[in-house]
Amino acid sequence: MLDSAICPHLRTQRSQPKSTPASYEPAYPSYSARFDPSISEVAAVLIGAIASQPNSRLEHDALESVDHFLGQGSPQPHYRLLCNSEDPTGRETRAWKAYWPCKEDYLSWSSSSGFAAWWTESKRETEEHGWLLEALYPTMDRLESVFSNEAAREGAALMCQGMSAAIEEHGYWGSARDRFPIAQTDTVPGEKVCPVKGMLGGAKEANGTASRRVVVPGRQNLCVIHSGQDWSAMEGKERELYLGTLHPTLQAGMLFLSNDKYRSLDGDGSASERVGCFECRFMEHLDPERVEPSLSKSFGLCYFDDLASLERWSREHKTHLNIFNGFFKYAAETQGQGKLSLWHEIAVLDRSQQYFEYVNCPPGTGMLASVQKPIKD
Numbered sequence: 001m002l003d004s005a006i007c008p009h010l011r012t013q014r015s016q017p018k019s020t021p022a023s024y025e026p027a028y029p030s031y032s033a034r035f036d037p038s039i040s041e042v043a044a045v046l047i048g049a050i051a052s053q054p055n056s057r058l059e060h061d062a063l064e065s066v067d068h069f070l071g072q073g074s075p076q077p078h079y080r081l082l083c084n085s086e087d088p089t090g091r092e093t094r095a096w097k098a099y100w101p102c103k104e105d106y107l108s109w110s111s112s113s114g115f116a117a118w119w120t121e122s123k124r125e126t127e128e129h130g131w132l133l134e135a136l137y138p139t140m141d142r143l144e145s146v147f148s149n150e151a152a153r154e155g156a157a158l159m160c161q162g163m164s165a166a167i168e169e170h171g172y173w174g175s176a177r178d179r180f181p182i183a184q185t186d187t188v189p190g191e192k193v194c195p196v197k198g199m200l201g202g203a204k205e206a207n208g209t210a211s212r213r214v215v216v217p218g219r220q221n222l223c224v225i226h227s228g229q230d231w232s233a234m235e236g237k238e239r240e241l242y243l244g245t246l247h248p249t250l251q252a253g254m255l256f257l258s259n260d261k262y263r264s265l266d267g268d269g270s271a272s273e274r275v276g277c278f279e280c281r282f283m284e285h286l287d288p289e290r291v292e293p294s295l296s297k298s299f300g301l302c303y304f305d306d307l308a309s310l311e312r313w314s315r316e317h318k319t320h321l322n323i324f325n326g327f328f329k330y331a332a333e334t335q336g337q338g339k340l341s342l343w344h345e346i347a348v349l350d351r352s353q354q355y356f357e358y359v360n361c362p363p364g365t366g367m368l369a370s371v372q373k374p375i376k377d
C-alpha cells in the first residue's frame with residue numbers, strides 16, 4: 001500500500017485534481033519527509049559572498065566573519081553546510097546554508113550572535129567582494145520533498161521526525177505539485193517574469209544606507225528548488241560512469257538555467273525565450289576545514305517565478321529531459337543497484353516568507369535579477 005507524500009496532519013479535501021495516472025504504480029520507490037505537527041515552518045538561510053570580478057575566486061578566508069558568528073549566539077542552526085558555485089561569468093559565490101526550525105529562532109541567533117549588527121555596518125559596502133543574504137521561511141503547507149533513499153536526510157528534512165513509506169506521488173509529470181499540501185486547494189500562480197522596464201525600480205535601499213545595499217521585495221508564490229545529488233558512496237566504474245555522463249549533463253542544464261536571466265525580455269516577442277528562472281546556482285558541498293569540494297555532493301538551487309515555470313522546464317526542456325533520460329541509462333547500466341542518491345525540496349513561498357538582501361553585488365546576482373537588468377560582463 002503506497003503512502004501519500006503529504007503529511008497526515010496537512011491533508012485536506014482537494015479542490016484541485018491530482019495528476020496521478022489511473023491504477024498507478026511507480027517503477028521505483030521514493031520517500032517524503034514527515035514533520036511533527038508542532039513544526040509550522042522552517043528557516044533556510046543562505047549567507048554568502050560573491051567575487052566582484054568575472055573569472056575570479058574569493059579569498060580562502062572570505063567567510064571568516066560569518067564562520068565566527070555561526071559559532072556564537074543561540075539557538076545555533078540545527079544544521080549548516082558550506083557550499084560554492086561559479087556563475088556564467090566565472091565569479092565564485094561561496095556561502096553557508098543554515099537551517100533553523102522557525103524564523104524566530106533564526107532572528108534570535110542573528111541578533112544574539114552579533115551577526116545582525118555586523119551585517120548592517122556600512123563597512124560591508126566597501127569590501128573587496130559582495131555579500132548576500134537569502135532567507136526563506138516556508139510554512140509546512142508550502143514545502144514538499146522527495147528522496148530516492150529513505151535513509152538520506154538533506155535540506156529541511158534534517159529537521160523531520162522520519163520518512164514516509166514509499167509514496168504514490170512521484171515518477172509522473174505533475175507529481176511535485178501533487179506532493180504540495182497547499183496545491184490540494186490552490187494553483188499557486190506566481191508573478192510572472194515581465195519585461196525589464198517593468199522590473200526596474202522595485203528594489204529599495206536597506207536601512208537608508210548606500211545604494212550598494214539592496215533589499216529585493218518578495219514575490220507571491222516564488223518557487224525555490226534545491227535539487228541534490230550525492231555520489232559519495234560510489235567507487236570505481238560507477239563513479240566514472242556518473243562523473244563522465246550524468247554529471248556533465250546536469251552541469252549543462254544548470255548552466256542553461258543560470259543564463260536564463262540574460263535572455264531577452266524586451267517586448268519584441270522574444271520573452272518566450274525565457275523559462276522563468278531568476279537565478280540558478282549549481283552548488284558543491286565544501287569541506288569546511290579545507291574549503292574544498294571533496295564531499296561528492298552537489299545541489300542546484302534555483303529561483304523560478306512560479307511552480308508552473310519549473311514544471312514546464314523539467315517536463316519540456318531538453319536540458320532536463322537529457323538529465324532525466326541520462327538517469328534511466330545510468331540505472332540500466334548499474335542494473336538498478338547504483339549508489340547515486342537524489343533528493344529535492346521545493347518551496348512555493350508567500351511574499352512574506354522571503355528576505356533577500358544584497359550588498360555590493362554585481363547586477364543580477366540572485367533575486368536582484370527580478371529588479372535590475374542583469375549584465376553579463
Ligand code: HEM
Nearest residue numbers: 170171172173174175176177227250300302314323324327
Ligand atoms: C523530476 C531526474 C536534477 C527538477 C525528475 C524525475 C527524475 C529526475 C527521474 C522524476 C522523478 C520522480 O518523480 O520519481 C533528475 C536527475 C537529476 C535531476 C537524475 C540530477 C542528476 C534536477 C534539477 C532540477 C530538477 C537540478 C531543478 C533545478 C525536477 C522537477 C521534477 C523532476 C521540478 C518534477 C517534475 C514534475 O513533478 O512534473 N527529475 N533530475 N531535476 N526534476 Fe529532475
